[in-house]
Amino acid sequence: IVAFGPGLEAPSGARVIDAGGQLVMPGGIDPHTHMELPFMGTVASEDFYSGTAAAMAGGTTMIIDFVIPNPGTSLLEAFDQWRGWSAKAASDYSFHVAITWWSDQVREEMGVLTRERGVNSFKHFMAYKGAIMVSDEQLLQSFQRCQELGAVATVHAENGEIVWHLQQELKRQGITGPEGHPLSRPPEVEGEAANRVIKIAQVINTPLYVVHNSCIESLEAITRARLAGQRVFGEVLAGHLLIDDSVYRHPDWGYAAAHVMSPPFRPKEHQEALWRGLQSGNLQTTATDHCCFCADQKAMGRDDFTRIPNGTGGVEDRMAVLWHHGVGSGRLTPSEFVRITSANAAQIFNLYPRKGSVSVGADADLVVWDPEKEKVIRAATQQSAIDYNVFEGQRVKGLPRYTLTRGQVAVNDGKVETREGHGQFVAREPNGSVNRALSSWKALTAPRPVSRSGIPATGV
Numbered sequence: 001i002v003a004f005g006p007g008l009e010a011p012s013g014a015r016v017i018d019a020g021g022q023l024v025m026p027g028g029i030d031p032h033t034h035m036e037l038p039f040m041g042t043v044a045s046e047d048f049y050s051g052t053a054a055a056m057a058g059g060t061t062m063i064i065d066f067v068i069p070n071p072g073t074s075l076l077e078a079f080d081q082w083r084g085w086s087a088k089a090a091s092d093y094s095f096h097v098a099i100t101w102w103s104d105q106v107r108e109e110m111g112v113l114t115r116e117r118g119v120n121s122f123k124h125f126m127a128y129k130g131a132i133m134v135s136d137e138q139l140l141q142s143f144q145r146c147q148e149l150g151a152v153a154t155v156h157a158e159n160g161e162i163v164w165h166l167q168q169e170l171k172r173q174g175i176t177g178p179e180g181h182p183l184s185r186p187p188e189v190e191g192e193a194a195n196r197v198i199k200i201a202q203v204i205n206t207p208l209y210v211v212h213n214s215c216i217e218s219l220e221a222i223t224r225a226r227l228a229g230q231r232v233f234g235e236v237l238a239g240h241l242l243i244d245d246s247v248y249r250h251p252d253w254g255y256a257a258a259h260v261m262s263p264p265f266r267p268k269e270h271q272e273a274l275w276r277g278l279q280s281g282n283l284q285t286t287a288t289d290h291c292c293f294c295a296d297q298k299a300m301g302r303d304d305f306t307r308i309p310n311g312t313g314g315v316e317d318r319m320a321v322l323w324h325h326g327v328g329s330g331r332l333t334p335s336e337f338v339r340i341t342s343a344n345a346a347q348i349f350n351l352y353p354r355k356g357s358v359s360v361g362a363d364a365d366l367v368v369w370d371p372e373k374e375k376v377i378r379a380a381t382q383q384s385a386i387d388y389n390v391f392e393g394q395r396v397k398g399l400p401r402y403t404l405t406r407g408q409v410a411v412n413d414g415k416v417e418t419r420e421g422h423g424q425f426v427a428r429e430p431n432g433s434v435n436r437a438l439s440s441w442k443a444l445t446a447p448r449p450v451s452r453s454g455i456p457a458t459g460v
C-alpha cells in the first residue's frame, strides 16, 4: 500500500475499484488451519490451493497452518515437506511447527527454524495419546526453548490421558457411534489441561497461545491468568461460537460424524461465554481449525468413534458468520471485528503491520466488505473441497465484494479469480520484545536473594 486518504489520483493504467458504501478492511488472517494434513490414517481433503482460494472467497487473505512432524523425525525435513505442499497456495501463508517429541536434535532444530526459517511459534498437542501428544516434561523442555528463542508456545489443551481412559470405558460399554466423541472429552478435560499448561508457561515465563478454546472452563483459566498479568492469548473457532453438541445426537451417522472434531462442539451455554470472552478481550483471535475430511474418510470410524478423523471445515465462512452474529447482533463493533479476525493474530505472531492493517507499507491484503450483501451458506455452492458445511443453511448478511491479495484481485465483485501459486510463505521474526518484556517483568517481581547477614545480596 503506497498511500491512502481522500481524493487520491490513481496512477494511469491502475485499476480503480469503486468501494462506495462499503468497508475497506484488512483481509482476514486465520491462524489455525490444516490444509492437506496427513492425520488418523488419511489426508485432509482440502489442499493449500483450494483452501486458500476458499479462504479468499470469504475474505480471509492469509492462513497460518501447521507443520506436524511424526514423532522421532526431523522438524526441518517436515518443514521442507510442508513448504513443498504449500507452494500451490493462492494467498500468503505461514507455519507454526509442532513439537511432537523431544531430543537435543529437536532443541537444535527449533533454533534453526527460529533463526533461519522464519518460524516464531511452536505448537504442542496435550491430546492424541499414542500419536502426537507430548508429556509435561516435554512441554517444559520445549517451553524453555521457546523462551530462549523468543518464540510463542501454542497449545491444544485437552488432557489426553483422560480422553484415552474415557474412550476405552465408553467402548467397553458398547458405545461406538459419534455420540461417544463428546462424552470422551467433556469440558473438564479441556479446563484441566488449559490451567495446567498456563501454569507451566507461567513458571517457564514464556508467552502462551491457547488454540480453539471451546468451553467456559478453559476461558476461565485464561481469564484468571490474564487478570494476574500473565501473557496468555486465547483463540476461539467460529464453529464453537455457533454450533452446539446436539449435532452428535443427530439420527444420521454421517451428519454426526461430520461434526467430530476436538475439542467437540459444546452445550449452548458455552457459546455465550465464548462471545463474552471476545467482547471482554480475554479471547483475542478467531480461527477455524479448517481440517477437512469427507464422508468416505469419516466412515473410517463407522464402528469405532475413536477412529473418525477429527476435523471440520469453515475457512470460507468465518468472516461472514462472525460479521453476521458479531457485528450484526451488536456484540462487536466493526473495529473489534477487524481485531479478532486479523489484527490481533498479526500482532501476536509478529506479522503486524505488514499484515492485519491498512497502512502505508503494508501488503495490500484487503477485503472490500459489503455489509448489505446476503447469502445462505450451502455446501452445494461453496468453494471449499469438502462435502458438507457445518454452517449449512445459515443466512448471513455482510460478505466480501472484493478480496485482494498483495494488490491482486482474487474475488472480483463476488467472482472467485484466484491464481495457483500466487501465495508466498511469510517469514516471522521471533518475538524477542515480548519475551524480553516478560524476562524484565519477572526479574523485577522476583523475590530478592537475601545474604546470610540478612542484608539483601543485591546491594544495600
Ligand code: URQ
Residues within 6 Å of the ligand: 034, 039, 156, 260, 261, 262, 263, 289, 291, 310, 311, 312
Ligand atoms: O487438533 C487439531 O487441531 C487438528 C488435528 C484438527 N482436528 C481437530 O479435531 N481439531
Ligand code: ZN
Residues within 6 Å of the ligand: 156, 211, 212, 262, 263
Ligand atoms: Zn487441536
Ligand code: ZN
Residues within 6 Å of the ligand: 032, 033, 034, 289, 291
Ligand atoms: Zn488444529
